[in-house]
Amino acid sequence: MADLTDDTRFAYLAEGNAKQARKRVAADLLIRDAADRVLLVNPTYKECWDLPGGMAEENEPPRKAAERELVEELDLVVTAGDVLVLDWIGPHGPWDDQLLFIFDGGRLTARQVASIRVADQEISEYAFVDLDSAVRMLRADMAQRLVRAQRALPRGTTDYSEGPRPWSGWRGVP
Template structure:
């Protein structure tokens, strides 16, 4: 027997989505931003708005936060990472690639939102990022090196 439409709708997931980009310098360091509204570091990116694709959100957030519009490359990871406080989340990281000197020197962090944008060695990721983001970034770096998209759950590759 078919379920009433509203009961079916109530069971459907309505996750929050966010998208960000990993940019690298010639030494393989990762670009991180220090937001003003919370402690620590993040990757450039943010929440996907209604009617916006994750890739478009990534491009918009990079432009808003850094003031630059470099090309954004392939998807690196998709991470299902629900939060007790915020509910279901699906998070995307795209490959920003090598950020050339022209784009790096043109960065002007968003007034009031981003205090600083700086390259950091991969080895520093665990010390600079919250653990769930650090796991996701490590997996994205691995996916980039392997040129293969990774599906994650809580920042860890899901078991088959």
């Protein structure tokens, strides 16, 4: 292929890129207040509460997607820190597989907490809740991810998983 022109090589690479699989990417944030309570949002289009964040747009880095979604949802600006959880979620229902990131969104100051406002009609409300309450309010798979994120936080590690894990409640997760 060394004798191909730059235009021919580019066309060849573009064709290969067009045929490769695309992944959906979701990016959420673990945000805490001074009392270490977790920030949750109540989406109007889901039955359960969720971590703030959402789907990445085309060619958008996951970290920027999480930050953008937070501004859109709650008019709150934070800098996403370390990746705490990265999950590959296999195809389910009508959905193809996806990658889900949970970033450390940090601990908010009292001023930041006071500035939060629901800025998107997809969110009906938000709340800061303790871990026990969060686990009850979230869908089981998200509750598990939250617990894993909380455990990864002080370790400075990323908890990676492919597919569902057995779940017996957060106290039973090593």
